[in-house]
């Protein structure tokens with residue numbers, strides 16, 4: 001898939017040099033508050049990082065995200081397969097974004113999301129992109145709303161999640 005760019009962000013495969021900023025982000029309780037709940041240990045972060053490296057340049061994998069004005073790694077964003085008990089759902093993907101705390105509140109997740117919706121629908125010809133978010137995670141919910149996602153279900157439990165979807169704009173049925 002190579003390198004993708006938006007106005008302020010560059011997206012590429014993970015590289016070994018991303019390890020330290022990756023682990024710093026995973027150790028930040030603010031970043032992990034609504035994803036996992038606990039900061040990741042160094043060992044767990046390194047394990048996850050190896051998975052990110054192994055994913056390489058696969059189109060359906062989260063991409064290392066570089067903030068162009070500073071040339072630094074600030075997290076990972078992108079699309080990954082929606083897994084079902086039967087395997088990856090064909091024509092579908094999950095959108096996700098994880099940014100270091102210092103870069104929040106600048107519209108960067110929304111900018112990343114817009115690019116990956118374009119890639120997913122216009123280049124990969126996906127039919128549907130989904131995202132699930134902890135019901136308490138107001139910032140993430142807001143990003144999904146800004147991107148046009150629609151709430152389809154709320155799953156209540158120990159932790160409750162909103163499930164959002166966006167259908168390919170080229171395939172939406174136009175009411176007569």
Ligand SMILES: CC(C)(COP(=O)(O)OP(=O)(O)OC[C@H]1O[C@@H](n2cnc3c(N)ncnc32)[C@H](O)[C@@H]1OP(=O)(O)O)[C@@H](O)C(=O)NCCC(=O)NCCS
Pocket residue numbers: 030031032034035096097098099100103104105106107108109110111132133134137138139140142143
């Ligand atoms: C969620 C996350 C990606 C948002 O990134 P971001 O770059 O700050 O998002 P944006 O700046 O594009 O948009 C955030 C929006 O949420 C709003 N917002 C932020 N905190 C909020 C809060 N507590 N309550 C209500 N709205 C809030 C912002 O005002 C902004 O909306 P606006 O443009 O209408 O003003 C970032 O916080 C993050 O990486 N968190 C840790 C990982 C994570 O939880 N990822 C999401 C997994 S589902």
